[in-house]
Amino acid sequence: MKKLLNVMQFGIMGTGIGFFMTTISVYFMGGEGCTVKEMLIWAVASFLCGVVTTIMFTDKFKLAVSTLIHFVCVFGVVLCADIACDYNNSITDTLKNMLPAFLIIYIIVYLLTYFSSKANAKQVNKVLGEKNIK
DSSP states (O other), X not given: OHHHHHHHHHHHHHHHHHHHHHHHHHHHTTTTTOOHHHHHHHHHHHHHHHHXXXXXXXXXXXXXXXXXXXXXXXXXHHHHHHHHTTOSSSHHHHHHHHHHHHHHHHHHHHHHHHHHHHHHHHXXXXXXXXXXXX
């Protein structure tokens, strides 16, 4: 039950973030042509992206593996939402439009997370080393 609650919390958090991002996107696109169907599709996609994010908080995989799994799942969800909303003429167009941005974002986030984790581990080891000396 606790695991289900955790998954639901991540899904709801994903929905909240997704609605925020969708609203901003609609605003900057002039708000024209956005339908209830599209909002529902993006709400479901956001929920699923939130659920997939639980993998980033598990110690079962190394950071690189977790990031790769997250990338594939989120990209798949967004690709399906894009197709369901009929935003592009073909899957090839969709891939050309989305893949570069996804790769750049994931590479930057991975590097920031990696170096932040290393810095945190170094700081913890330093503090533990000082406690062992005393």
